[in-house]
Amino acid sequence: MDARSVIEAVRDGRATPEGVAWFAAGLADGTVTDAQAGAFAMAVLLRGVPEAVRVALTRAMRDSGDVLRWDLPGPVLDKHSTGGVGDSISLLLAPALAECGAFVPMVSGRGLGHTGGTLDKLESIPGYTVEQSEDRLRALMAEVGCAIVSASARIAPADKRLYAIRDVTGTVESVDLITASILSKKLAAGLQALVLDVKVGSGAFLPSPEEAQTLARSLVDTANGAGCKTTALITDMDRPLALTAGNALEVREVMDTLTGAAPTPRLIELTCALGGEVLAVAGLAADPGQGGNAIRRSLTSGAAAERFGRMVAAQGGPADFVARYTEHLPVAPVIRPVPAPGPGTVARIDTRAIGTAVVRLGGGRLKGGDPVDPRVGLSALAAPGDAVGPDAPLAMVHAATEAAAEAAIAAVQAAYSLGAAPGPVPLIHERIAP
Numbered sequence: 001m002d003a004r005s006v007i008e009a010v011r012d013g014r015a016t017p018e019g020v021a022w023f024a025a026g027l028a029d030g031t032v033t034d035a036q037a038g039a040f041a042m043a044v045l046l047r048g049v050p051e052a053v054r055v056a057l058t059r060a061m062r063d064s065g066d067v068l069r070w071d072l073p074g075p076v077l078d079k080h081s082t083g084g085v086g087d088s089i090s091l092l093l094a095p096a097l098a099e100c101g102a103f104v105p106m107v108s109g110r111g112l113g114h115t116g117g118t119l120d121k122l123e124s125i126p127g128y129t130v131e132q133s134e135d136r137l138r139a140l141m142a143e144v145g146c147a148i149v150s151a152s153a154r155i156a157p158a159d160k161r162l163y164a165i166r167d168v169t170g171t172v173e174s175v176d177l178i179t180a181s182i183l184s185k186k187l188a189a190g191l192q193a194l195v196l197d198v199k200v201g202s203g204a205f206l207p208s209p210e211e212a213q214t215l216a217r218s219l220v221d222t223a224n225g226a227g228c229k230t231t232a233l234i235t236d237m238d239r240p241l242a243l244t245a246g247n248a249l250e251v252r253e254v255m256d257t258l259t260g261a262a263p264t265p266r267l268i269e270l271t272c273a274l275g276g277e278v279l280a281v282a283g284l285a286a287d288p289g290q291g292g293n294a295i296r297r298s299l300t301s302g303a304a305a306e307r308f309g310r311m312v313a314a315q316g317g318p319a320d321f322v323a324r325y326t327e328h329l330p331v332a333p334v335i336r337p338v339p340a341p342g343p344g345t346v347a348r349i350d351t352r353a354i355g356t357a358v359v360r361l362g363g364g365r366l367k368g369g370d371p372v373d374p375r376v377g378l379s380a381l382a383a384p385g386d387a388v389g390p391d392a393p394l395a396m397v398h399a400a401t402e403a404a405a406e407a408a409i410a411a412v413q414a415a416y417s418l419g420a421a422p423g424p425v426p427l428i429h430e431r432i433a434p
């Protein structure tokens with residue numbers, strides 16, 4: 001077998017599981033050149049591959065590096081989101097699942113484009129260390145039951161190489177390759193069950209309902225085909241998920257929710273829905289409703305907050321973070337309201353533009369390697385249907401400088417449309433099961 005024959009087979013609609021598995025191994029060991037990897041990615045984008053081939057590619061990319069094996073007194077679970085604005089669910093769900101008897105080695109990522117990254121959010125906590133050795137990750141599972149960490153270089157190296165090539169060859173949008181990329185990393189963590197949060201709407205990576213359904217179905221069928229029990233929820237991203245967007249601001253909102261100081265209902269609703277799904281799939285609940293109720297109890301009782309505090313301390317953060325999070329989290333030097341253009345009702349939000357405004361404040365990266373300012377972002381974001389006016393701004397801007405604040409104010413004003421109050425939009429659009 002050789003790279004050219006595999007590429008030709010994909011191009012001509014004759015792709016085989018054996019061929020793509022060989023190609024994934026070649027990506028990891030250098031047998032495949034960058035030019036061949038780019039041609040393969042373009043062939044997959046333009047022609048697509050059958051489900052059996054996509055499963056084989058996912059498994060081979062998973063197996064191109066380390067695959068964790070666990071011996072724990074409970075199922076190993078995780079969740080993945082396709083990315084959004086104001087989406088801090090991972091910080092709530094990991095400790096809540098651990099409280100319900102699961103073990104959660106959550107391998108997360110950084111901000112990508114206009115979407116926020118879980119690791120960037122956690123690094124706004126002083127001392128929190130996302131890079132952990134495999135031995136330390138195993139100790140964290142035994143000590144705490146959950147950890148949120150970055151992927152090591154030895155996790156799915158074939159995907160790491162192919163992703164970098166896709167980024168510069170116009171092939172990022174391939175559903176087959178998106179599926180293999182997401183799942184190869186998740187399955188390398190040794191999961192027994194997974195729940196997926198596939199976003200749809202103006203702030204989603206794939207904004208149309210048809211695209212979201214296609215991706216959700218591909219992810220669910222491929223994960224189950226690869227041996228990991230998985231369901232997905234398609235959820236709304238036509239508005240920011242919560243009231244804040246920005247790293248330290250989102251952590252503060254999470255803590256306000258975990259401690260009961262000022263809970264955000266949408267965060268609780270989606271955490272319970274996703275948690276209920278994966279608890280039911282893993283056999284820790286009779287059905288998603290029962291599982292969701294167990295997650296809600298862990299959140300409202302303060303048990304998940306206590307577990308989150310243990311995780312933060314175990315990963316290098318302050319031992320008193322839960323009790324004193326308002327003192328530990330950094331604060332921007334410039335905080336300004338975003339005036340509404342006049343009295344009215346929020347009709348629509350360009351959520352992608354909100355995420356981009358946070359990135360341009362310094363809360364994300366315009367290019368790889370850019371530093372992230374954990375202090376900056378937006379809070380008190382008005383939602384569709386909210387009345388705004390002289391005494392009710394669209395949001396509050398948290399910036400490093402007055403000039404940055406002024407630019408963000410203009411960007412946020414442009415992202416909001418006033419008019420007739422929109423009809424109610426469900427947070428959860430659809431459930432995708434095997």
